Amino acid sequence: MRLILGSASPRRREILAQLGIVPDAIVAADIDETPQAQELPRSYCERVTRAKLDAIASDPDDIVLCADTTVALGRRILGKPDNAAQAAEFLVKLAGRRHSVITSVALRRGDRHWARTQVTTVRMKRLSDDELNGYLASGEWQGKAGGYAIQGQAGAFIPWISGSFTGVMGLPAVETATLLRAAGYQMDVTA
Numbered sequence: 150m151r152l153i154l155g156s157a158s159p160r161r162r163e164i165l166a167q168l169g170i171v172p173d174a175i176v177a178a179d180i181d182e183t184p185q186a187q188e189l190p191r192s193y194c195e196r197v198t199r200a201k202l203d204a205i206a207s208d209p210d211d212i213v214l215c216a217d218t219t220v221a222l223g224r225r226i227l228g229k230p231d232n233a234a235q236a237a238e239f240l241v242k243l244a245g246r247r248h249s250v251i252t253s254v255a256l257r258r259g260d261r262h263w264a265r266t267q268v269t270t271v272r273m274k275r276l277s278d279d280e281l282n283g284y285l286a287s288g289e290w291q292g293k294a295g296g297y298a299i300q301g302q303a304g305a306f307i308p309w310i311s312g313s314f315t316g317v318m319g320l321p322a323v324e325t326a327t328l329l330r331a332a333g334y335q336m337d338v339t340a
């Protein structure tokens with residue numbers, strides 16, 4: 150049995166390491182992440198997670214783990230910004246309001262599947278022009294859903310969350326551990 154992390158995200162690797170788990174292989178799932186017309190954020194996140202899982206080849210006894218993190222402002226999906234201008238547009242929308250961060254995790258072993266979706270409500274404070282421009286200049290928005298990373302400098306913009314910090318970072322620790330156990334992965338730490 151091998152554990153295959155189907156993700157290029159360093160955050161997902163770090164959160165697994167926090168749980169004492171080192172994947173035997175890391176493979177990026179290269180899929181089209183374009184939302185469908187009228188698609189709602191949670192359905193989108195779950196569909197994309199499943200598509201990532203389906204894109205990873207494995208042996209029958211291997212466990213494959215994939216995830217997707219989507220920022221939702223009401224019914225709007227804010228993905229990974231294409232450029233600094235789009236990151237600015239996202240941050241201006243998020244500032245001074247609450248939004249949801251949805252992370253879906255899915256596992257496959259043989260022909261069995263397990264999945265969980267974790268939703269966290271996040272409040273971002275109002276941002277001054279200096280804060281916004283400083284953050285854009287940091288480049289930390291790159292590759293992050295919604296254009297920010299709570300675990301980095303944008304932590305200073307987030308006064309309150311309700312949910313899971315690791316979920317916002319890209320892999321909810323509790324749900325992930327539960328799914329791994331369900332799939333028969335031997336966890337060193339018993340919780």
Ligand SMILES: Cc1cn([C@H]2C[C@H](O)[C@@H](COP(=O)(O)OP(=O)(O)OP(=O)(O)O)O2)c(=O)[nH]c1=O
Pocket residue numbers: 155156157158159160161177178201216217218219220229250292293294295297298299300317318319
């Ligand atoms: C909101 C938020 C997102 N993110 C990151 C987590 C994810 O890596 C990324 C969302 O993009 P994803 O498409 O979920 O993941 P990815 O493209 O980085 O990696 P892969 O598809 O190969 O698994 O945003 C943070 O690191 N911190 C945050 O606070």
